[in-house]
Each structure stands twice: as structure tokens, then as C-alpha cells.
Amino acid sequence: MKVNYFSIPEITVSYNDNVKASERFVVKCSEDASQIFAEAHKDCMEHHEEVNVLFLNRANRVIGISCVSKGGLDGTVVDIRIILQTALKANCSSVMLSHNHPSGSRKPSQADIAITQKLKDGCKAVGLLLLDHLIITGEGYMSFADEGLL
Structure with missing residues (x-):
């Protein structure tokens, strides 16, 4: 069987880093992360749910942030494969x-707890660490790590 390699799609991976490691923000605690996430959620805070992820290097310096899901008033779908x-x-x-x-409640739902565990397991499988999951509201935040839920 002859394979025409020109008919097979090429997959490429790219990452552009334009900030020196020494200039990146360091996340030392959940409060630091909450400030970044509050800014990321400011346009949707009481309107609809969004999920954001911070990606950090070994020194807990922020490599970047990404919105991985936008949903409705009371939920959104999170695909850990994308994360x-x-x-x-x-x-x-x-x-x-x-x-x-958007409700203002900082209490995690069963779905919140389940996706946290699923992501923790997925991270472990590929050699990454899930440091925290924060629920952000207009009046504060709740940290899974601080509450012993990780």
C-alpha cells in the first residue's frame, strides 16, 4: 500500500513567550492568584460563568492565563483535555x-468538586501539579487548597 504523505495533515505546536522569566508575576498564595483571577473575571462576574486557568513555571511565576470555558448563569462545561x-x-x-x-456564593458545588478531582488526576498523569481551584465572586474568593479540598 502506497501512502500519499501530502494528504496527511501536519500538526504543529507553537508557543510564543515574550516576557522574561524574571519579569513574570509570582504567585505565592491564593490571595495572589485571586487578584489575577478577579481581573480575568471582571467582565462576567455577575453575568455568566467562565473558567480561567493560570499556567506557572517551577518557581510559581505566571507563564500565562487562558479562558477555557464560557457558560451560562449557573454553569459551564470544562474539558480538562483542553487545559x-x-x-x-x-x-x-x-x-x-x-x-x-454569578450568584455570589463561594460554596463549591458537587460539579466543582468533581471537576477539581478530575483535573488533579489528569495533571498527575502527565506530571503536572494542580495547585488550587478558586471560586471567585464580587465579594471575595474560596480556595480549594486553603480549605483542604485538594
Whole structure:
């Protein structure tokens, strides 16, 4: 059987890094992360749910942030494969997940707890660390790590 290699799609991976490592923001605690995530969620805070992910290097310096899901008033779909794909593409060491609750409640739902565990397991499988999952509201945040839920 002869294979025509010109009919097979080529897959390329690229990552553009235009910030020196020494100039990147360092996340030392959940409060640091909450400030970044609050800014990322400011346009949707009480309107609809969005999920954002911070990608960090070994020194907890922020490599980048990505919105991985936009949903409705009371939920959104999170595909951990997209998060892991981006994490591997960015060559990060760890990730932090966040989503907002338009209702203002900082209490995690069963779905929040389930996706956190699923992402934690996925990260472990590819050698990454899930540092935290924050629920962001207009009046504060809740950290899974601080609450012992990781």
C-alpha cells in the first residue's frame, strides 16, 4: 500500500513567550492568584460563568492565563483535555483553576468538586501539579487548597 504523505495533515505546536522569566508575576498564595483571577473575571462576574486557568513555571511565576470555558448563569462545561493540552504546550509545571459564581456564593458545588478531582488526576498523569481551584465572586474568593479540598 502506497501512502500519499501530502494528504496527511501536519500538526504543529507553537508557543510564543515574550516576557522574561524574571519579569513574570509570582504567585505565592491564593490571595495572589485571586487578584489575577478577579481581573480575568471582571467582565462576567455577575453575568455568566467562565473558567480561567493560570499556567506557572517551577518557581510559581505566571507563564500565562487562558479562558477555557464560557457558560451560562449557573454553569459551564470544562474539558480538562483542553487545559492539559494548553499546559503541555506552554511547558508549565503547575496550573491553577478558577471560575466565578454569578450568584455570589463561594460554596463549591458537587460539579466543582468533581471537576477539581478530575483535573488533579489528569495533571498527575502527565506530571503536572494542580495547585488550587478558586471560586471567585464580587465579594471575595474560596480556595480549594486553603480549605483542604485538594
